[in-house]
Amino acid sequence: MTGRNESCGADQMPMSYLTCLLYTLEGWTGVEHLDEYLSYLAYLKWLFAPLLVAFLLPAIILFLLYVSSFILHIYKLRAPLKEVYTNDFWDGAMLTVTTMWSVHGRIWNGYELHGLEKIPDGPALFVFYHGATPVDFFYFVCAVLAKKKKYIHVVADHFVNLLPGFKIILDVFRTVPGSQEECTKALKNGHALAIAPGGVREALFSNESYTVLWGNRKGFAQVAINAKVPIIPLFTQNVRENIRTLGGFKLFRWMYEKTRLPLVPLYGNLPVKLRTYVGDPIPYDPNVTAAELAEKAKNALQCLIEKHQKIPGNVFRALMERFETQKKED
Incomplete structure (x- = not known):
């Protein structure tokens, strides 16, 4: 059976199956030159394919989070052997997970951390600018853990607790509830704590x-x-060029204000250069009010942004920075 020997009718010339099918569809629909319309659709496919990929790439972050959860569950199954370990039972799991994130950050975003020496050995409260996702903060935590053997706790938004499979991650990495009492307790216990005051x-x-x-x-x-x-x-340079949102549409802003859920599409997750900069510590001063200290912290963060980020952010420029050979100065 060969397609080129088939005909659509007794009086028709032999044609391929595809041509015959187009001819038949034209007869059923009454649309002439259907092949031109289909060619246009094929053009649209190539046009929208990159857009589809752009919206699917952020799922890589979600995938890595669930891989992290899977690794922690595997370690949890070894709980009966806990007593044979001289160190904390979860040390091995945390090392495995942080290594995975560090490798991903290095390969995908060429991640760098500047100002490590400014991080004290004792407790401190870190405040950071919140990108569309906190992936830069994951990289930061992993880098500090690897280089200083210091773990930084973080305050997570309440909706994270609603995500299936995330509880073990929140427990192992000691995520702190957002109440002032719990945050103060963590700091007084000698832990470092991080929070993004801007939140979701x-x-x-x-x-x-x-x-x-x-x-x-x-x-x-x-x-x-x-x-x-x-x-x-x-502050992490180019964090907005890594993943962006459609938050500029009023509909999504209205949905968030009504539900307090992050129902805003994300797109990107491009391999742009990411550099986290640690600013100068703002020391404790008993004579400063909370309002004054909050303003100082906001101004300090704004200074980091102005110093290390070209505004407005540009995706192409952020991608090209991956190929810079000269080391970025602090």
Whole structure:
């Protein structure tokens, strides 16, 4: 049976199966030159394929999070053997997970950490600008753990607890609830703690202008005062060019304000250069109010942004920075 010997009718010339099918569809639909319309659709496929990929790439972060969860569950199955370990039972699991994230950050984003020497050995409160996802903070935690053997706890938004399979990650990596009491307790116990005062709102609705959306939040500053610890600002260059959101559409902003859930599409996860900069610590001062300290922290973060980020952010420029050979100065 050969397609080129088939005919669509007794009076028709032999033609291929595809041509015959087009001819038949034209007869059924009454549309002439159907092949031209199909060629147009094929053109649209090539046009929209990159857009589809752009919206699918952020799923890599979610995939790695579930891989992390799977690794931790495997370690949990070894709980009966816990007593044979001289170190904390979860040390091996944390090392495996942090190694995975460090390798991903190095390969995909050429991740660098600048200002490691500014991180004290004792407790401190880190405040950072929240990108569309906190992937840069994952890289930062892993780098500090690897280079200083110091783990930094983090305050997570309440909706993270609703994600299936994430509880073990939150438990093992000691995520702290957002109450002032719990945050103060963690710091007084000698731990380092990180918080993004802008939270989900900053993550979803800031843009390539890197606007700091903290509103009137000063609870984190009160925590630092209560625990008598310094505040250290953090900023990651090009974090907005890594993953972006459609938060500029009013519909998504309205949905968030009504549900308090991050129902905003993400796109990107491009291999742009990411560099995290640690700012100078703001020391504890008993004579400074929470409002004044919050303003100081916001200004310090804004200074980091102005110093290390070209505004507005540009995806092409951020991609080209991956090929820079000269070492970036702090």
